[in-house]
Amino acid sequence: MSWLDNILPSIATAKKTGAGKSTVPEGVWKKCPRCDATLYGKSLEDNLDVCPKCDHHLRISARRRIALFLDEDERRELLADLAPVDLLRFKDRKRYRDRLGAAEKITGEKDALVVVKGRLHGKPLLLAVFEFGFIGGSMGAVVGEKFAQAVNICIEEDLPLVCFSTSGGARMQEALISLMQMAKTAAALERLRRYSLPYISVLVDPVYGGVSASLAMLGDVNIAEPNALVGFTGPDVIRQTVKVKLPEGFQRSEFLLEHGAVDMIVHRRDLRERIASLLDKLCWFRRAVN
Numbered sequence: 001m002s003w004l005d006n007i008l009p010s011i012a013t014a015k016k017t018g019a020g021k022s023t024v025p026e027g028v029w030k031k032c033p034r035c036d037a038t039l040y041g042k043s044l045e046d047n048l049d050v051c052p053k054c055d056h057h058l059r060i061s062a063r064r065r066i067a068l069f070l071d072e073d074e075r076r077e078l079l080a081d082l083a084p085v086d087l088l089r090f091k092d093r094k095r096y097r098d099r100l101g102a103a104e105k106i107t108g109e110k111d112a113l114v115v116v117k118g119r120l121h122g123k124p125l126l127l128a129v130f131e132f133g134f135i136g137g138s139m140g141a142v143v144g145e146k147f148a149q150a151v152n153i154c155i156e157e158d159l160p161l162v163c164f165s166t167s168g169g170a171r172m173q174e175a176l177i178s179l180m181q182m183a184k185t186a187a188a189l190e191r192l193r194r195y196s197l198p199y200i201s202v203l204v205d206p207v208y209g210g211v212s213a214s215l216a217m218l219g220d221v222n223i224a225e226p227n228a229l230v231g232f233t234g235p236d237v238i239r240q241t242v243k244v245k246l247p248e249g250f251q252r253s254e255f256l257l258e259h260g261a262v263d264m265i266v267h268r269r270d271l272r273e274r275i276a277s278l279l280d281k282l283c284w285f286r287r288a289v290n
Contacts, residue, residue, distance in 0.1 A: 001043045004253070004273040006111050007269075021083065023143065028040070029039050029041060030044055030058075032051040032053060032054060032056055032058070033049065033056070034054050034056035034227075035051065035053050035054040035056065035057070037051060037053040037054070037138060039051060039052070039053075046142070048068060048268045048269055049064070049268075050267075050268055050269070054229065055226065055267075056228055057131060057204075057225045057268055059166070059204075059205065060097075060128065061107070061131060061133060062107075062109065062113075062114045062129040062131035062164075063108075063114070065129050065164055065241055066114065066116055066118075066127065066129055066205075067119070068268075068272075069127065069162075069164075069272060070116065070118035070119065070120060070127060071118060071119040071120060071121070071122065073119070073206030074118060074119055075116055075117070075118040076116065076117045076118070077115065077116050077117075078115045078116065078117055078126075078149075078150070078153065079111075079115050079145075079146045079149055080110070081193075082110065082111065082142050082145060082146055083110040083111065083142065083143045084100055084110075084140055084141065084174075085141075086100070086173075087174075087177070088173070088174065088175060089176075090173040090174070090175070091175075094247065096173040096174075096237070099135060099173065099179040100135075103133070103134045103135050104249070106133055106134075107131055107133040107134045109131050109133075109134050109135075111134060111140070111142040111143060111146070112130055112131050112132075112135060112136075112137045112138060112139065112140075112142075112143050113128055113129070113130055113131070113137065113139075113142070113143040113146045113147060113152045114128070114129050115127070115129075115132060115146050115147075115149075116129070117129050117159075120162075120275065120276050120279070121272070121276045122271065123276070123280075124157075124165065124277065125160045125161070125162055125279065126150050126153060126154050126159050126160070126161050126162070127161075127162050127163075128146070128147060128150050128161065128162070128163040128164070129163070129164045129166075130163075130164060130165050130166045130167050130204075130211070132167065132168075132206075132286060133179070135171060135173075136167065136168035136169075136278055137165075137166050137167035137168060137200070137211070138167060138168050138169060138170065138171035138172075138178070138179045138209075139167060139169070139170050139171060139178060139181050139185075139210055139211050139287070140170075140171035140173070140174040140177065140181065141174060141177050141178070141180075141181065143171075143181060144178075144180070144181030144184045144185055145184075146186050147163075147184075147215060148184055148185060148187075148188040149179075151183060151189065151191060151192050152188075153189075154192060154197055155192065155195050155197065157192065157196070159197070159199070160197055160198040160199070160200070160279050160282070160283065161192065162195065162198045162199075162200045162201075162202065162279075163199070163200070163201050163202065163215065163219075164202045164204050165201060165202065165203055165204060165207050165211055165212075165215065165216035166203075166204040166206060166207055167206075167207055167208065167209065167211035167212075167216075167232075168203065168206070168208055169208050169209015169210045169211055169212070170182070170209055170210035170211075173211055178210070179210060180235065181211060181214075182210045182214040183214075184255050185214050185215040186214050186215065186218060189215065189218050196286045196289070196290065197286070198220055198261070198278075198279055198282035198283060198286070199218070199219050200219050200220065200221050200223065200235055200279070201215070201216055201217065201218065201221070201222050202223045202224070202225070202266075202271070202275075202277060203216055203217075203222065203223065203224040203225070203228055203230050203262065204224075204225055204228060205225060205227065205228035205229050205251065206229040206230070207228070207229070207230045207231075208229075208230075208231055208232065208233065208234065209232060209233070212230060212231060212232055213232055216230075220282060221263050221264070221265065221278055221282075222261075222262045222263050223262065223264055223265070223266050223270075223271075223274070223275070224253035224256065224257070224262045224264075224265050224266075225253065225265070225266070225267075225268060226253060226254070226265055226267060227252055227253060227254070228252070228253040229251050229252060229253075230251060230252075230253060230256055230262070231251040235250055235251055253265050254288070
């Protein structure tokens, strides 16, 4: 028996379902959205969900991000009981509360931000990670409240804050309530700055709207993963509005680095070491000046 027989059903014996489709285990193979290469799921996972063919950084869940970034021991989720409420009884094609239920069923999360206290190379920190699968990682009242409370915990416990942002922006189903979170998170980060506690923001494909215009771009150091899309509104909308041809690579992290909008681009495999080094330097500087 070859190695291929171990991971795929035999073509000769596979059961047929529907219109002649063979029963292939879900998740065994994945396709790279950039180069269309077909990738074996386990090999892709071992490579941190980065395509070995073109080096494209595939999108990953918040829980996967936490597992890759933090040390394995002493992880503790905070503020997990906070859940959104449909105060406006909003309805478009679907009711907002139905969207919330569907998003929770798909992702296992109550909202689009997960906050975890843990360690990086043995040193404590607070980590906030957006879950893009929850209504596009949109920021509503709960996301803003979780982030603000995370800042308060950092101040109380003298901890640095690291945030991985991936979002479509403010959550339209919460109207002005969601837009208020831009000011709320920015004000929280100003409090953090007054205590000279480090805040590192990591921009993960994609980051748009109110999140990009607030907490995502307010880090002491703003880091982006390679080829990540970052902007306030999409390039198609901008192109149609201003009626000009946009530069090649517009809104990609490399374009932002060239124009000074981000401080550095770091490969996923290097994030732990680079951020640990940055936190060491920032915490040393804080002790030196205080």
